[in-house]
Structure formats: C-alpha cells, structure tokens
Amino acid sequence: MKNKNETDSAPSMNIVRNEGGNEPKVKTVHIGQQVKAIRTQNKFTLEEASRRTGLAKSTLSKIENEQISPTFMVLQKLAAGLEIDLPQLFTQPSKVQASGRRDITKANTGKAHLTPTYEHELLATELSNKKMLPYKTCIRSRSFDEYGDWIRHEGEDFLFVLEGDIQLFTEFYEPVLLSKGDSAYYDATMGHAVISISEQDAHILWVTST
Amino acid sequence: MKNKNETDSAPSMNIVRNEGGNEPKVKTVHIGQQVKAIRTQNKFTLEEASRRTGLAKSTLSKIENEQISPTFMVLQKLAAGLEIDLPQLFTQPSKVQASGRRDITKANTGKAHLTPTYEHELLATELSNKKMLPYKTCIRSRSFDEYGDWIRHEGEDFLFVLEGDIQLFTEFYEPVLLSKGDSAYYDATMGHAVISISEQDAHILWVTST
DNA sequence: AAATTAAGTTTCCTATAGGAAACTTTTATG
C-alpha cells in the first residue's frame, strides 16, 4: 500500500523530488545491525538487553532483524539501556575511518589562493576530510579599512607569525601587535582581520579547525 | 566460552541500575521542539515540510507537539527532507558554545613541557576546550632508536618546520626529510616520530586536532 | 467586519510497533 495519493492540484510544486510516484529515497541506515553489533560486543543476551532497556526481547529481536522501525521513544530506551549516545546509533561503527594518511608539502609548493588582502598558500591539499586546514599566508593588507567587514567562519583559528610584524584585530578585543614567533588562538566566529605593519611582507602560518 | 563461571553473584560489577522494578528513566529529548525549531528557522510551513519529507502534515504537527513518538523511518525522512544530519536532531541547538575567546602567546613564553626526546613549548594554554593544541617543539632526539615505540594518539597532526632539518618517521611510509618551511599532515593514530638531523637544534610547530 | 486564503490541529481510520507467550533453534550437560 503506501498508497501515496498525491495531493491533488499543487501544480507548481516542481521541486522534482519524487515525480513518478516513488519515495524520496532515503539512504537507509541499518539501525538493526548497529544495535545488534553493540549488544553482542557487550556480550548481552536479548534477555539481558531487555532487562537493561525495559523493552521486550521480542521487540529487540525484531529491531535487530529490521522487521520493525523503532519509535524514537524506543531509541532513547535503547541508548540509555546500552549506555551509548544516541548519535552513536546512526554513525557507522566505522572504526574504519582513515588512520594512515599522510601528506607532505615542501616549502612554497602549496596551492595558491589569492584574495585582495591575503595571499594564501594552502598546505596538505592532497588530503581531504581533514580536521584542520593549514595554510601559510602573506599579508598584503596594510590597513584595517581594506576589509569591508569582519572575517568570520566556523571553528577556531591558530595563528603563528613566521616573519614580519602584524596587527591582529578581533571583534571583542583591542588590536594586538604580533612579531615573529608570537601566536594567537581565537574563536573564528568572532570577527577578525590581520594587517601587516612591517617594511617587508609579513608571513604567518594559520591553522583552522573544522 | 566466556563463561567465567560466575552465574549470578557477580558482586563486583553490578551496575545498580533499576532495582525496585521501576523503569530505567530516560532523560527525554524533546525531539518535537527540535523539529519545529529547524522547520521554522528554515521558514517552512508544515505543508512545505510535508512535501520535502514525504510525511503527512498531520504527522509533522503531531511530532512537533510531542503527541507521537516518530519511528526511525520517519526520523530518517525528516533528516533527509530538511537536509540535516540525524544526530543534529538530538544534540541541543546549543549555539551557546563559546565564541569570543582569544589567547595571545608571545614568542618563548609558552608553557614548557619536557620529554626525553622533545622539548615542547605549549601555546595558548590560557584557553581550555580548544579544538586544536598548538605547540612549538625543539627536537632533541638524533636517532630513531631513542624512541621505545611509535608515538600515537587520537586526532590528526600538522607539523611545520621553523628551523633546522628533521626526519619524519611514520609507521606506514618511508622516512622523509623536512627542512625549514616544509610541512606535514598525518593521522596521529599512525605511529610517528621526529628526529633532528641538522647541526643546530631543529624547531617545529605542531598542531594537534582533538 | 465578512469573505478568502493560508497556516496549523484534530479526527478517524488503517498500518504497524511493541509486549507476552508460544515456539524454534542453538548450546550445554548427562
């Protein structure tokens, strides 16, 4: 059945999502397998899992065999009873996540990325899905005015001065002067900007968390 | 068989969970509020959310008002239709996370941390709960043998050579020579170690993701 | 303010989730 008798009319709804009458197609997470994996890893029998979660063992069995789609209430009992975080039920057990990656970037061979105010050299660009984005930057800007507005983005920034003198502007603090060897760490959602104040170009190393 | 011969007794590890026969008491996550918040933030009407998720608007209404406990199948449709990650439905919207922090570390004023092989200078130590741990390190070791075993830890490492020449050993790759300005990014769960191969001491900047 | 439209809620019904117990399968024991 799943008789999806489409809402009459509604001609304009052209999201083109599931024309043709088939379902929106959700990439199915096999929660049953997850539950079973967690239970067996803990060496629980269905009976014991039943005790811990307060769910009937028949229910647990059906869930593990994907015969039913547990309600949210049941999911919560499961998580509480098996002492796991809810999100853990959905993320693949993926101990498989990469763990042997490496990327070397020799000096001045990074991937150039130019902006009016900065001259970025992105590092370690061969790797994707990194937790940090490192880049070496040459500061061109000499005045705060050159920035139309604060720079903001998700995550946190670590900044290390390699050469020259810079001034770091941040939304909630007074500007601060940084010279070679100095560093700063700040929440990147806070507005920020950097200008060079030395004769020669200033170079900094920047690492942004994702 | 794992039967360690302790049938019931097992005094040492009883989790003391719900003696007394009452329910396990689950801290309820109000998923309805979450859904409503996400929908309204996106300025969707129930009707539009219905189109996007393939769920009846009556169902959506009931979910938002906590009148029913959606099944996992419905949760998936919700997440897909509203284009959010499933876990996002359970974690509090917590925009409350800190977002105006800043910490400046002037050159050579970090917190020293010595090991037989490295001489670390921890940076930005005034801030806790950082997503990255930055430190400047002077490499003392001159031979791989000085390391009893590989160094490993959670997360990823970014390494930038500030001064001198080093050799980076990693578990799954051939050793590589790095000089001033070179950098490396690698999974820190992979065994790794660094030795200095230059006359003078080698200095590197290290950033570890957490 | 009545009429119109759009938003959200409730009703009513069918499909299905969850629980208790019977049943089947697997593992241990004489």
Add this chain to the structure above:
DNA sequence: CATAAAAGTTTCCTATAGGAAACTTAATTT
C-alpha cells in the same frame, strides 16, 4: 544421542504511529 537449558524467533493481540480529510485558527484581502 537424548535431554535440559538458554538464546533467539514468531505469533497473536493491543496500543499507537501515520495518512487523508475535516476542522479550527490566524493572517489577508475586499
């Protein structure tokens, strides 16, 4: 191997989730 015990599955029933449509409320227009 027979038997007992334990672990897992299926059945059957009741409670409840989900969908269509009726209904109510809120926002616009006339």
